[in-house]
Amino acid sequence: MGNLTEGKEPRVVIIGGGFGGLWAARTLADQPVNVVLIDRNNYHTFLALLYQVAAAELTAEDIAYPVRSIFIKTSNIDFVLAHARWIDLQNHLIETDGETISYDYLIMASGSVTATFDVPGVEEHAYFLKTLEEAVTLKNHIICCFEAAEREADEKIRKSLLTFVIVGGGATGVEYAGALTELIHGPLLKDYPGVDFSEARIILLEAASQLVSAMPQNVCDYTARQLREMGVDVRLQAKVAEVFPDKVVLKDMDDIKTNTVVWTAGVKGEGIADASNIQVTPDGRVQVNKNLQINNYQNIYVIGDLASISEGQRVLPMVAQVAIQSGITAAHNILRQVAGSTPQAFVYKDRGSMITIGRKAAGVAIGSRTFTGFFAWMLWLVIHLFNLIGFRNRVMVLINWAWDYFLYERAVRYVFPSNAPSEAQCSSCIRGVMKKSDYSEKNKII
């Protein structure tokens, strides 16, 4: 068991250092338990701003914070850098790609991963936007497309290089469509005098009849209107049949020539529950009881995106607020159990939701009230800034944003790290041959 603290106090293992796992650990800090937090990254990612990394607006480091730093003054929390693979429920053991770790109590908080719904070609050819690696890979690819387009004499190939298709009109798809538009028609416009920007297209495909359908109707309408005003080609009721390296085919048989399909159409629960023979819903989540425990295992809690938490008729959405609040409740319940008391039911407090579409444009819903436009954008900015863990990150993000806002400049448009397959960065683009798999070989998507 390496150097993990062995004490009389029960050991609580938390799998996952996302919003849920981190807030559970914070709740357990300096309490009479030994905590082991497992994550396969040594940093927490502020996923709400991931799309800005993919739009060259923030650096990867801006939205990451080292887990060990967070708990530097907390003696009862150990961190283990490992990938938890499956749980031996009978023997209370977690098998990782490194050592095996035992638990008295377990909080499963490994979150969600991209769901492709088995649409052919998505896994192989579409870009994802769910991890820091994926965001950086996508950003590098976008810039490579412009490098290639500037050197490309063939109009068809050039237009394909300059067509960017985003699949999924949820928060991630909408926010990325807005940010990408501002990247392209702002800093890139200045960087590539040899590119005809009237050839550049951003297309947002949504299978349903409206965007961000979890938001109130007026916010949905505002979002679509705003994106269209910015020049995004928003196509509703558009379903993807198949993705190829050089095109995406829609179910109505239309096809769009493009080298860039960004897939934000769905997520599902991370695989550890399924791998451990814990029953999961069709979208890979674990049905928990009102206390957030799983059936038959009073010492195992599931929180955040991995949990399917029912509240009356609805299942709570996969958002940061649910993760944070369920993480805190699970931790409190374990402390109650340790003290000989009984767990309490989880009560979710909806603090509202928000979506940002671009420069000065956002939609916010709090209770029955909604706001759109500049005020909503300011609200969005302030809330996200203060929720970013770590003062330093706050300062850096503010500088990057201010830079961007006042100078219409993107500070971080480097193709780095090189993730093209051959020697020169982006040389594969220059030859007009771009496949996601080429990047993946070197910058493996985890």
Next chain:
Amino acid sequence: MGNLTEGKEPRVVIIGGGFGGLWAARTLADQPVNVVLIDRNNYHTFLALLYQVAAAELTAEDIAYPVRSIFIKTSNIDFVLAHARWIDLQNHLIETDGETISYDYLIMASGSVTATFDVPGVEEHAYFLKTLEEAVTLKNHIICCFEAAEREADEKIRKSLLTFVIVGGGATGVEYAGALTELIHGPLLKDYPGVDFSEARIILLEAASQLVSAMPQNVCDYTARQLREMGVDVRLQAKVAEVFPDKVVLKDMDDIKTNTVVWTAGVKGEGIADASNIQVTPDGRVQVNKNLQINNYQNIYVIGDLASISEGQRVLPMVAQVAIQSGITAAHNILRQVAGSTPQAFVYKDRGSMITIGRKAAGVAIGSRTFTGFFAWMLWLVIHLFNLIGFRNRVMVLINWAWDYFLYERAVRYVFPSNAPSEAQCSSCIRGVMKKSDYSEKNKII
């Protein structure tokens, strides 16, 4: 020829966007020539601070600046992202991994690469510190060593994980030894309560009888004394016979058990001259005439690290100042040739040299004067800060440094991007099996 400007004016191609190439291009801005700048990265790297990236003190983005941004308002400079492979001297063509580019005048500025001197095992097992990718790979590896050491029960393996051997007592080796010591005994000491830091060793091996031998004697002595005071095990006249994944063997038959050998022992000219059958010196550089041209080709200039420039008895050192000044002279000489005049001889102005050893410690030599200690360190800081291209980078570097200086914190100790071979970052370290080749597969060293 893609979209390169085709005009009546002669085309000057510059290979390499380092200090030399960049200053040559700046000199040619808005002059009666068409300039094509080729680089395999879309950013310029401020190499003088590379060791700070490898010591988790600055982010990669802090010391990089997009080339297109530099020349955004200059209409006679085109940028091409490509790797120049060889030059067809007869037909005035440059073969790249993408298109072929013709030139009327050529400035070769592709710099230098790491020289292993064919010491067995160096290429396979030692870490290099010459590119941004290499610096990030090394930084991630260092942090992984500590993650692994904290979980490792076997004392021998643990000590090997915590032994860091730097080969080469030149500027890079000395500066990295100092920065690494401060990283380990500062932020990492706080991050890894489970590690016994008395087991951590940093060993600096130098084949000659003193460090930074190009500096005045008192600076050499000060450097060795300062490093030893910081706890670095400085070994002079220590020659490496072979590097293995788990040890380095010295020529006197001693061997040091370690998973980390950082090779800063030598550089040589980049390979394009050799590949083009241009005669090179034993260290791969091109002997130029007094005007910086190569024999028999009045239209080809070589500058910076790739050039072997004689000044009386000595050959000018491979430093930024030589690159910048020779780049400017080569550009002026081409403008003179274009105007029908003759090139002028290059005269190097030595502006002094400096070395930083760590927090508040540096050595500076200007003319016959030398400074050491805190004042020298302040001088070093101010000069490097003002030489960093781009105001934004200056602000960011200042914030990172100030953070580090006042809070004894390292802001950027993420293992990112993941460059371990298996799923969990650093899982290979956790199993005590670390080979440079494992990283290289995914984060290929260019």
